[in-house]
Amino acid sequence: MSVPELPDAGPIPDDGKDPAAFRTIGEVAKALGIRQHVLRYWEEQFPTLRPLTRAGGRRYYRPEDVALITEIHRLLHKEGFTIKGARQALRGRKKGVVSVAVPSLEPAPHSSDEQSAAPLLAYLKSIRDRLAAALEE
Incomplete structure (x- = not known):
């Protein structure tokens, strides 16, 4: 599955949906190669990752949530950050501090x-x- 890049939105799955459409946890997990339980764990560890939840607890990720998940994945798995370090890097990015x-x-x-x-x-x-x-x- 190809994953096109959109500016400021991160990779959006090429699933025939509008790029601004909300996606389920299964769709995001499949598109990014991350297991669903990992996404749920990251929601606990990263306060800024808050997908919308509907009846029955079903999660819907906005494009900015997908971009944040992509950034978390990069920090943890490609850059070698710890959870705590990734949290700090994301906080620093919000304040305009560029990570080195x-x-x-x-x-x-x-x-x-x-x-x-x-x-x-x-x-x-x-x-x-x-x-x-x-x-x-």
Whole structure:
């Protein structure tokens, strides 16, 4: 199933429905490759994820809910955030703080030479400073 991207709405399932249509938990789970119980758990863990509920507790996700689920999935499964870290990143995004993606580093060569360690140390200090600045905001 192809999943086209819409601006500011995240991936919308290509299911023949209008992109602005509400979707059930089953439709969202299938489109994004997430199990339904995971979506229900995320609703408990992320206060901003609140789908509409109808009689009998049936959930209906708005396009912005689908976009939020996509962002949560990216943070947890692609970026490696914890639930708590993802919550903080989403809160920071709301406040206009841009999350900093740290590139993966190759293992440092085993060397006691301080000159070869200096660039890595400077890089790590810059990361520490950016994190400290983000936490102060």
